[in-house]
Amino acid sequence: MSGKFLYFAYGSNLLRERLQLLNQSAIFKQIVKLENYKLIFAFSSLRWRGHVASIEESFGHTVWGVMYELSHSDLENLDKQEGVKKKIYKPIYIQMEGNKDESERCISIAEKYIAAGDKDKALKFLNKAERLYPSVKARALIEKLNNLNGSTTGRRQSAPDNNIHDDKPSKSHSSERSETGHSEKSVDDFTEEQLVAVKRIKKCKDYYEILGITKDATDADLKKAYRKLALKMHPDKNKAPGATEAFKAIGNAFSVLSDPEKRKKYDLYGEDVSHQIRTNRDGYDHYDYSRGFEGDISAEELFNMFFGGGFPSGNVYVHRRNQNGHFQRHSHSESGYGLLTQLAPVLMLIFLSLMGSFLVPDSPFSLQHSVKYSTERLTNNLKVPYFVKDDFHVDSKYDLRRIERQVEEEYVSNLRTSCFKEKSYKETMMWRAKNYGDPHIFIIYLSIYLSIYLSIYLSIYLSHLFISISVCSYLSQADNIYLSLFICVSLSTYLSYFLFILFSSTNFNIILDLT
Template sequence: MEGNRDEAERCINIATKALEAGDRDKALRFLIKAEKLYPTGRAKALLDALQKNGSSAGNGAYRRRPAESSESADARTESQESGGGDSSKGFTKEQVDGVQRIKRCKDYYEVLSVNKEVGEEELKKAYRKLALKFHPDKNHAPGATEAFKKIGNAYAVLSNPDKRRQYDLTGGDEPSSPGHSHGGGFDFQRGFEADITPEDLFNMFFGGGFPSSSTHTFTNGRTSYSQQADYRQERTEERGDGGFSMFIQLMPIVVLIVVSILSQMMVSPPPYSLYSRPSTGQTIKRHTENLRVDYYVARDFKSEFKGSALQQIEKNVEEDYVSNVRNNCWKERQTKTDLLYAAKVYRDDRMRKKAELMTMDNCRELDRLNNLFRGG
């Protein structure tokens, strides 16, 4: 029944909203369901109050106690931020020190305790280790949730080649001014936020190994996960949920995964690469006749591709190379524009100098290629 804890929490949240709207029957229905899914003192207390005194008493169960001291309120807030929301769960000094270390980090490499030359596998290992250590359902120290989110953001950026390249170009320091990260205006650091939540990253690696006891409140730029979860819960209740309905909902995802795996197995890799790839044996360096673009092939390439076949391969190499250079040039220009705009808005000479010192290597290479095409 441990896996039903989230559903029970969502039922309680829906019941609370129903009480506020004056819908006593709906609140009672969802509280009974919450007790069946995962019995908790919170749902039972609301049920008792509702059955004895009606909806007004139920709402009263959520009012803050007037005699509560500021210290106890702060302790409760920190406990809820740590992920569990249960003040009875303990934590060690090592966990507290770990959370404080993550909060002090101003660089994503420092967050994951890796260097800037770290490879994909080492990055995964570092993330796995920290995600297990700081997941809010395992680490109940104050601030564990924020630390876990920061770890997830760091991995989401550094594991994405394009975001990592942009992050390295623009520097890793977080803004020291609160105006840079909160409030209105231009928010430069938001360019480095994760496309998916740290919770989703964790579940991708571990299959949801630690069931979350709190409702997701991370947003994806459109609709909050908590709002979506409440809506799905209400729809499920109207239809009558069960194992079969959950299976039906998961079927499209399973089909997509199977199709993706089959397509990867059936499609053979290209006979060349623009970069050396020991894993595929493409380590022999060659260059095209026309633009002198370097590319890498396997040892048996020369015997398999000759004449018109070789010409077609080299044409594909040059097209891929030009496309990559064009895309990277666009990214360089966009990054420089963002830096200059941020420097202007915040009157930051450091950002302005960084923008002016950008080498724009891909844009220079694109100009060279355009001159070759015009000359040809």
């Protein structure tokens, strides 16, 4: 019986002693990570320093441990070695059930690669499954693949090497290995359903079959089918092998069928079957997603138009064919150059307008004094003052008369503008006086409003006062309640009337004084 064991030691000195015993023994095999396994008891925290785990138990003690893969017999012999006086290094068996699910997942991925014909990757995942959780199924598949590899190797050695292009295929294999290196990282993410969907699209005979529609489908049916398939096949969501080519095929099918002219041509002539699989000079096949017809925009650009860039446009490239039938690889950064080309006329207009403002010469004079125009002069005709630069110079009297005529014209124009503004202001004030009345009327209205407001306020106040007095008199002598209320109402009414007359007469005198 063999398994994973964790050796505990209390204190750093005993830990070093235990490490020496383990390193000196010949049974050391492999260090494994503790956090991938489930212990038979729980710890509150776990910290790693290299290959040594520091575990703090719930009762506060710090326990150190190193994990090794040891057989049961070797474990018993190790405990009997010299230097171990007390049996404080109790081996604790770690259950490996936590890795059973991960091992089964690796086996299922290996089966997918076996079905796809990739035996190397299948062996890789089978060995990983065997390390995580040994099983009969994984060992049987490993033996089967090893036997197949042995037979194929024998056949390859016996067969003559008739390949003329030895260098180019090796380069292709190396590039293929480098490209599959990235896919190995994300291969765990795809499902059987995604792989089947990719294979279905690659086996489709025409664009209608790719999108799953009939030949009489409308534009709405096209868009609906494209949305459904594009979301499933986008390389950032579908990590299955060949998902990128399938995604491009979907986009190209929609681009062709959504264009009336291309769709008509496609329905008339069909597709060129020879374009589906094209052989490069290196001797390796390249899947032609365009099938002889190619859309105006790439699959990634079409996806961004539909979904607004829902997925980041990572490493999806477009293979376009030139006139000779070869493929050229374009990155999506070219769309930035297209945008710059469209904005070029606008930028040119802005540049020309700015250059025009710089090329316009300065005026030879100014009617306002400034740092630039500091020298004062007078015109000969109207004696209008104006200012020129310090280096002001005219070649002839004709030029001077022309400048002075411009000064006088600008001066008269400014006076005319000021006069127009003054007239407009005067007419506005006269119109407001007619429609809104004299300002004295506003004062009259305000005084009347205040007199009414104050009289009402004081009458209410006095009414409350007399009511309180009557209530007090009622509490003291019940026979006088009606008399008190009558007096209260009478006095409040009289006072209100008196105050109103007083304020009104006062305001009337004010009105007479103002008028």
